[in-house]
Amino acid sequence: MRVVIAEDHALLREGIVALLRENEIEVVAQAEDGDGLRRIVNAHKPDLAIVDVRLPPTFSDEGLRAAIAARESHPELAVLVLSQYVEPIYTAELLAAGGAGIGYLLKERVGDVGGFLDAVHRVAGGGTALDREVVAELVRDRTVGSGDDVLEVLTPREREVLALMAEGRTNGGIAEALVVSAGAVEKHVSNIFAKLDLPASGSDHRRVLAVLSFLRAAP
Amino acid sequence: MSVDPPPTEATDERDSTLSVHVLIAVLLGSLVAVVWWAVDRGDFWPQWVWLGLGITVALNVTWEIARREPRGAAAGYRTGMAISVLLAAVVVAVWALTGGGRFWPMLPVTGLGFAFAVLAVFRYRRLLPGTKRDLVERVDVLTRTRSGALDAQAAELRRIERDLHDGAQARLVALSMQLGRAEQRLAGHEDAASYELVRQARQEASAAIAELRDLSRGIAPPVLADRGLGAAAEALARRSPMPVTVESELTARPLPVVESAAYFVVAESLTNVVKHSPGASATVRLHVERERLHVRVRDDGRGGADPLGGGLSGLRSRVEALDGTLSVTSPPNGGTTIHAELPCAS
Numbered sequence: 001m002r003v004v005i006a007e008d009h010a011l012l013r014e015g016i017v018a019l020l021r022e023n024e025i026e027v028v029a030q031a032e033d034g035d036g037l038r039r040i041v042n043a044h045k046p047d048l049a050i051v052d053v054r055l056p057p058t059f060s061d062e063g064l065r066a067a068i069a070a071r072e073s074h075p076e077l078a079v080l081v082l083s084q085y086v087e088p089i090y091t092a093e094l095l096a097a098g099g100a101g102i103g104y105l106l107k108e109r110v111g112d113v114g115g116f117l118d119a120v121h122r123v124a125g126g127g128t129a130l131d132r133e134v135v136a137e138l139v140r141d142r143t144v145g146s147g148d149d150v151l152e153v154l155t156p157r158e159r160e161v162l163a164l165m166a167e168g169r170t171n172g173g174i175a176e177a178l179v180v181s182a183g184a185v186e187k188h189v190s191n192i193f194a195k196l197d198l199p200a201s202g203s204d205h206r207r208v209l210a211v212l213s214f215l216r217a218a219p
Numbered sequence: 220m221s222v223d224p225p226p227t228e229a230t231d232e233r234d235s236t237l238s239v240h241v242l243i244a245v246l247l248g249s250l251v252a253v254v255w256w257a258v259d260r261g262d263f264w265p266q267w268v269w270l271g272l273g274i275t276v277a278l279n280v281t282w283e284i285a286r287r288e289p290r291g292a293a294a295g296y297r298t299g300m301a302i303s304v305l306l307a308a309v310v311v312a313v314w315a316l317t318g319g320g321r322f323w324p325m326l327p328v329t330g331l332g333f334a335f336a337v338l339a340v341f342r343y344r345r346l347l348p349g350t351k352r353d354l355v356e357r358v359d360v361l362t363r364t365r366s367g368a369l370d371a372q373a374a375e376l377r378r379i380e381r382d383l384h385d386g387a388q389a390r391l392v393a394l395s396m397q398l399g400r401a402e403q404r405l406a407g408h409e410d411a412a413s414y415e416l417v418r419q420a421r422q423e424a425s426a427a428i429a430e431l432r433d434l435s436r437g438i439a440p441p442v443l444a445d446r447g448l449g450a451a452a453e454a455l456a457r458r459s460p461m462p463v464t465v466e467s468e469l470t471a472r473p474l475p476v477v478e479s480a481a482y483f484v485v486a487e488s489l490t491n492v493v494k495h496s497p498g499a500s501a502t503v504r505l506h507v508e509r510e511r512l513h514v515r516v517r518d519d520g521r522g523g524a525d526p527l528g529g530g531l532s533g534l535r536s537r538v539e540a541l542d543g544t545l546s547v548t549s550p551p552n553g554g555t556t557i558h559a560e561l562p563c564a565s
Contacts, residue, residue, distance in 0.1 A: 009385065011393040019400055059381060060445040084384055084392075084432060087442050088457050089450050107388075108428040111395030111421050113403045141457055 001124050004029045004044060006037035006063060007052040007082075016050065016110060023117055033057065034066030041070045041077060048101070048124040053083040053090065064090055068097045075099055080123045082107045086133040088141075095212065103129035103168075118173065128168030128208045135166040138215040153195045161188040165211045240279050244272040266316050273312070277305050303335045362542075366476070369540060373439075373476040380439040388431050395424035443482050447472045452485050452503050459489050461500055468506040473563035480537050481505070481514045484545070484559045487530050488516035492555070496520020499554075512563040517556045524549035534559070 003025055007013040017027045029040035033056045041049060049070060055062040067079045078101030081094060091104055103123035109131065110116045119129035139159075142150055151159060157178075164174045171189065175182045189207075193200055198210045251265040285298040310324040398421035405414040435441075443451035449467035456463035472478065485503055492501050499520035506513050524531065526547040534557075538545040543561035 009389045009393075012389055012396070015393050015396045015400075019396060022400065022403075054384065054441075060441070084388055085436065085441055087454060089442065089446060089454065107392045108395055108425050110392065111399040111425060113399040116399075137457055140460075 001048060002026050002028045002044065002046045003048045003050060004031065004040045004046040005050045006031040006055060006066065008032045008055050019110065019113060025120065034062045037066045038070055041074055045074065046077065048078040048080060048120065050080045050082065053081055061090065064093065068093065071097055071099065078123045078126065079103065080105065080120060080129065086131055086137065088137050091130065091134050100126035104134060105129060105131045106133060122168055130167050132163065132167055135163050138166065139163060142215050154192060158188050158192050161185065162192055162211060165189065165207060166215060168208050237279055237283060241276055244276050248272055270312055270316060274309055281305055299335060299338060303331050307331055365540065369476045373479050376439045377444060380435045383431060383435045388428060391424055391428045391431065395421055395428065398424060439479070440482065443478060448478050448481055448505060451482050452505060455486055455489055456503065459493060461493055463489060463500065464502045466502065466504045473512050477512060477541060477561050477563050480541055481512060481559065481561060483537060484514050484534055484557065485516060487534050488557045491524065491530060492518040492520055495524065507563060510562065510564055512561045514559040515556065517554065519554045522549045522553045522555050523551040524555045
């Protein structure tokens with residue numbers, strides 16, 4: 001896997017680079033701003049770009065815009081956005097950019113090395129990695145915003161599984177997180193799809209999309 | 220030992236000079252009268268000497284009064300009046316001493332009065348418009364400096380938020396990452412206690428990051444700076460545990476200071492609804508009409524909000540500092556509407 005990083009904070013950038021290299025992930029180039037990201041994506045054609053939302057010169061959402069722009073010119077590029085804040089509007093913009101291989105995580109998740117590497121591999125492999133805070137907001141939206149709780153039909157366990165699916169986890173990942181067997185997860189997943197009347201899907205990625213589109217659907 | 224304050228001593232000193240002056244005048248007056256009586260006893264000329272002496276005493280008294288007056292326009296005015304009165308008295312005295320007859324002092328006294336009246340009117344007229352002009356200038360300066368101060372405050376808050384983001388938060392993230400790497404190396408190691416310590420340290424760092432994030436979001440929400448009021452209100456609505464609808468008709472972005480006041484009106488109002496009316500829902504409406512930004516937060520809760528309550532009065536002063544207005548309509552059981560109007564030349 002070939003990765004580029006756009007992060008203006010040297011300490012963080014070097015930390016992420018070291019962390020990835022320790023785990024045999026190749027970091028081919030680094031940038032400090034949006035222009036730099038565009039340059040290194042064009043030059044190195046990486047598999048994955050890890051991008052900080054806030055970059056110079058504007059320090060607003062420069063990184064997000066640069067990542068979306070880079071993806072438009074290189075649709076095969078997977079993008080993992082790191083942010084100090086969870087903003088649903090950024091999630092929506094990232095997901096609206098479409099395609100596979102999208103991640104949006106709070107920056108502090110890099111501290112959980114195992115979880116972070118899992119997300120990096122998943123996104124680079126065309127999967128999805130949404131921060132649990134993002135998913136929590138989506139779920140809250142769906143339950144609070146509509147006035148009546150559409151997720152009421154699910155058991156608490158099924159809700160947990162739904163949230164983990166929305167984060168982009170695989171059945172194996174969900175089983176590990178909930179400390180249950182893979183078979184139990186499969187059963188929960190099929191129950192959820194039946195109860196919410198979602199189209200059954202074989203691939204993990206399409207499953208995530210189905211769950212997300214359900215959660216993001218206007219009440 | 221005398222500890223009298225110096226001003227009193229000075230006054231006493233002047234009073235004593237005046238007394239000496241009067242004493243000398245009286246002595247001189249008596250002396251010329253004696254001389255007159257001893258020499259000719261004809262036409263009573265000492266009266267002219269008395270007049271002269273009287274004038275010097277009167278001048279001295281006037282001078283002392285003028286000196287004690289506080290400085291300023293009114294002091295000059297009073298001194299002018301005293302001198303006029305003195306001149307008129309001298310003229311009348313001369314008329315009386317020359318044996319009366321046709322009252323010729325009428326002319327100079329009227330002239331003096333007229334001159335004084337002109338002076339007074341002139342001074343008065345200059346004073347009033349001057350005061351008004353000063354006031355207008357002052358209001359102008361105050362308005363400008365106040366809005367400057369508020370702008371500076373808004374900019375300062377955003378700077379603090381950015382400093383937190385680039386400073387403490389970034390360092391904590393780096394720390395948590397280093398701890399995470401240490402944790403990874405210690406995993407499966409025989410020293411389970413060290414592994415557990417590092418794991419706990421990393422969780423502490425995560426908690427600190429989360430707290431700092433909430434704190435800086437409260438200071439200056441990044442989505443407000445990045446995407447404006449409409450998006451920030453949407454974000455508040457999403458984060459609220461009750462159903463909130465946002466209707467935003469904003470096209471241009473108001474000044475940052477206005478934007479942030481409006482944001483806090485929405486944030487505080489929604490917090491109040493959640494706190495006081497569980498189970499309610501709310502609608503936020505944002506629009507611009509005649510260069511005024513209108514922020515209206517309406518809920519279907521139990522109403523009866525105290526317009527002078529801590530949160531609301533804080534909001535009011537924030538809005539009024541920008542020359543805006545905030546009204547609260549909250550009949551019992553009739554829901555609450557908070558309506559803020561802010562100037563926005565966008």
